[in-house]
Amino acid sequence: MSDALASFLFFISLAAFLHFYKNKKIIYLAASGIFLGLSTLTRPATQAVVFIFMLFIILANWKRLREKKVYFAKVIAVLFFSYTLAVLPWSIRNYVQFKDWRLSPELGFSIYNYAAVPFLESNFYPDKEYLDKFSCFKDKNQLI
Secondary structure (H helix, E strand, O other): OHHHHHHHHHHHHHHHHHHHHHHOOHHHHHHHHHHHHHHHHHOHHHOOHHHHHHHHHHHHOOOOOOOOHHHHHHHHHHHHHHHHHHHHHHHHHHHHHHOOOOOOOOOOHHHHHHHHHHHHHOOOOOOHHHHOOOHHHOOOOOOO
16 A cells, blocks of 8 residues: 555655756755655655665766865755655654664565565476576576
8 A cells, every 4th residue: 555655755756856957946856855755754665765866966967076066065965854854753753762763674674574485485496498588598507
């Protein structure tokens, strides 16, 4: 149920981020950070996206970065602090309740718990005939 809401909030964040690049108005970047924070609160899988957005800002403007250091520092700060503004109340609550700042206790365990175990229980193990269909497995001795 929350996947649809998290996706909706993430795409609003992405749309606001793209509007920022089109119009160069900081308000769109702040909105992007807030909606990305709300998406993270809905589904913690989007926690790293704020850093991906920051990296995109740096890489997309690499040539102009030295000329306008203050402007890009301001842009990255607005994105980070608007994201933090949305996420911080829940992090404070977790610290008060559990003495831990993390948004989700699952971290990497959820990947193993929810993805690997069902795959291993499915009895799907590729054999040579199946792997012959794919060009990346030309070497028959290279089986998984």
